[in-house]
Amino acid sequence: MEKLKKYVSVKDEDQFYHQGAVELLVFNFLLILTILTIWLFKKHRFRFLHETGGAMLYGLVMGLIIQYAAKASDAESGTVYECEKLKSGQSTLFINITNQVYEYQYKREISHHNVNGHQGNAMLQKMTFDPSIFFNILLPPIIFHAGYSLKKRHFFRNLGSILTYAFLGTAISCIIIALIMYGFVKAMVHTGQLKEWDFHFTDCLFFGSLMSATDPVTVLAIFHELHVDIDLYTLLFGESVLNDAVAIVLTYSISIYSPKENPNTFDAAAFFQSVGNFLGIFAGSFAMGSSYAIVTALISFTLCEFPMLETGLFFLLSWSAFLSAEAAGLTGIVAVLFCGVTQAHYTYNNLSPDSKMRTKQLFEFMNFLAENVIFCYMGLALFTFQNHIFNPLFIFGAFVAVFVARACNIYPLTFLLNLGRKQKIARNFQHMMMFSGLRGAIAFALAIRDTESQPKQMMFTTALLIVLFTVWVFGGGTTPMLTWLQIRLVLVGIDPDEDLKVEAASQSASNPDKNTTKAESAWLFRIWYSFDHKYLKPILTHAGPPLTTTLPEWCNPVARLLTSPSAYGDQLKDDDTDYIINNDELTENYESSAHMPVWDRTGSTQATA
């Protein structure tokens, strides 16, 4: 008997093993299909459906197939499906696709409870995986890569505008969505579609905050390929990346905002606590991310000889930034973003040429895979998630709210910013920014994180539909829209960064004042740049002028201690390094844009004029 039991247990275990493999295989298959499709699209220069849209489409089709297969298998096994369906709410939703651990456990559990014959349903549930995978496994590489490949010069030049859009814009967007949704909810209560106590204003705010995260993936991939005006690119990129961070912290702050008595009343103490939380978490995450990067920069000083060790350390320390932030109750995504920016700025200069390439390619690859997994999965979730609540009025309201909020974010803020900017943000740029307000992975991940109550399920369904719609319609419409708005493309092969530098160098030699009037927030940029160039770069990298020349004379002993030996010598080294970085970006651009149409050969002059 004991023997038999052992035998059965081995057999069982074996089966779980294989079942996990099947689900992973489905994902692999989807990804392979996506890659082949991307290849076809790229080969035939087909731009109306971007790869992310394609991945989502495949996911959708696969979800449909799985659902029908599941239904068929349920019909065959003849079990009472509905009852189980009700029972298996959120608790059976969490499935790990990266390995078989959980479903093993899960299977064990249900086998304890003697639930059999639900293979179809189990399959459906298994294809729906844990939101924490988004946050812990899939998002960090994407966000890190975004930070690591950020064009720093342009980012800092437009820092003021980017911060305005990201912080103020997201707050505006969140509040406007919340207000409009609250109106629709009231209307739904009026028509009897919803009970009043189901949906508080805080829930609306929660929805607003999660819908305020615009997605950097789709539009930016297209922009990058098409070499759209670098300032527009930087504005949108900076906005959407910081936006994500802001939305995540905002959602978290709102979810722990709990007025003590009536949830519908305004509790000033709780509100200020939330604001405090928000600022504390944001600043803490920023500090955490940057300090890990600085540690990496300091360590990488010594490791140049062994590219593999260097790459490994780089990877582990960057991931640790994320994990430490999470462990400390901060936001890992924000930490990893700033870690990426700082790594690119300092550590990258210390790496051996081999490691530079290795880290770039590694993060590029991880980003590519993670991105496609997320979009495949979003398509899949439309059919495999078991607790969708489609409420037409709510969905309609959400669509309206999202567009109104985007308009209230972009146009008024741009008007205000243009008052201060020397180089105005043109009207067609504004329309393009309005159009580029796609919702993507972050909105989805924030929505799927909590689907326990019915309002949350309704929000999830709505968020998913908005994501699908915006990615397909707006993502696919990016190229025609750019043509229609007559937004000029940068000449291939000339990196505006370079122009800027050459210009800046000649200007600062002849007339330094001219430089400050050039770009908006140039004063902020200049202060930072000079501090960074004189003190941080020499301490943290092999590049930059030696500290002995930049620090006052009485600091010489300290300066000598802190300066790397190779920083002595020619003072041009820093410029060389910048040149190398720009050159790298250039090569990358060359690669991905081998087939791009060149519309306007004067774009680059216009951008830097």
Add this chain to the structure above:
Amino acid sequence: MEKLKKYVSVKDEDQFYHQGAVELLVFNFLLILTILTIWLFKKHRFRFLHETGGAMLYGLVMGLIIQYAAKASDAESGTVYECEKLKSGQSTLFINITNQVYEYQYKREISHHNVNGHQGNAMLQKMTFDPSIFFNILLPPIIFHAGYSLKKRHFFRNLGSILTYAFLGTAISCIIIALIMYGFVKAMVHTGQLKEWDFHFTDCLFFGSLMSATDPVTVLAIFHELHVDIDLYTLLFGESVLNDAVAIVLTYSISIYSPKENPNTFDAAAFFQSVGNFLGIFAGSFAMGSSYAIVTALISFTLCEFPMLETGLFFLLSWSAFLSAEAAGLTGIVAVLFCGVTQAHYTYNNLSPDSKMRTKQLFEFMNFLAENVIFCYMGLALFTFQNHIFNPLFIFGAFVAVFVARACNIYPLTFLLNLGRKQKIARNFQHMMMFSGLRGAIAFALAIRDTESQPKQMMFTTALLIVLFTVWVFGGGTTPMLTWLQIRLVLVGIDPDEDLKVEAASQSASNPDKNTTKAESAWLFRIWYSFDHKYLKPILTHAGPPLTTTLPEWCNPVARLLTSPSAYGDQLKDDDTDYIINNDELTENYESSAHMPVWDRTGSTQATA
């Protein structure tokens, strides 16, 4: 109330989130420490403790710290620990370190059961992760990398010997260990340490099969760095890699070998079923792995323009080989090994230069990380695993059995092989092979897979100790042993592959017969080589002579269809490709051996004489 509950649930969820981060952080920290240590060792050319041994040591220390921390926290919280300890057997052991899914679920579960105050214990359990992670996440990249970086020419030259050691040797080793252990078990029953029905002969066979997997990681890393004689390297490498595959399938076959009545009697039907299982699984996995690689080769024909897509596809299809084998009830490890070999042989030739480098570096990196995680974890498991059973007699018996079995494997088989080999395996090589019988990750993973019953727990503890001992003592002793046995090192910078080819080319031109007498199993090698060169390479790669010249004339239409356009032209292309591969290996060798001592500059001549 509902609000409060929600609030609490958010808080709870949050905490799990952070807890998972803490454990991952511990692993990251261990890995960072290991990397820094490796760097120190490499810098100071310190060879007595290899990096894998170092990783294990750090794991051990960390395990000790965690255990004491856990004990302290238990003492503080004042809970009755022992009772929980007994209850929490294997079912609480499965933890996923790659993300937080499972412990999230786990926490939910125990919170349902109202178990509180066991943070320390929970931490201990959490640091012990699921064996399936070994098989599904950590081992595949290592094994794939082994196959992908295999020196094919030498492998095929020594194919006969390698297969003999791997198949016959593993079977001998398994049976001898089983017999010796059965003797010890009888003795233990006699002394009353064990009840008779606890331990059957099939259990002994199971232990024998899992202890028969020698580990390729440690010794080969050292061999690779030192450029030990290429034939010895190939023999050991081939043996230990195939060995793993054989041991895995063998363990599986034994675990499902179930005589119908008394488990101690011999059931011929069940035995032959097991043998049939073994052969079927092995052949099926081989076919699965190779066919995925062939599909990759055919697809990669067309993808050359986009390195990122190519790399992605390469990665996904290789992983699919593993998953498909698992899903079909075969052995993924075996499939992924042969997939790697085939990918290196065919697909590699079709890749763009950029993808060649990307795939190499990607798999190298994954291999590096996975290897270090496994060894860290093995150290950790000695203290964090909760159900160790240390039985001195059993452990002593196992040590004796492992060494006797290794001797019975190497010496008699080498004697038999030397009868047939032109180029004998020297005595000092035999001693080195005997000495290199380390047990590593596979033995550990096979042992931890089933720790439900007490005999299995005893086996696990014993296996872990043998792994620790052999990796530290034998791994650390490799360099002195090589000196002591006077095994010559190959001259750096001259790849014996190249010598062989040049020699073979000149010989086959003048006197083809001479070639067959050159190396053992050359006839097998020749048949395969000529078939591969004439038909497979032209169909599957851009390299090789056009099929139109190798196929009979009446096949011309088919041949033209199948030949890639670029295969026409010069017939030397295949040699060029080989040259490139060899050159790549050369570069890699150069890289990793920048600091190696050159002991014997005549080694390479001796190896090919």
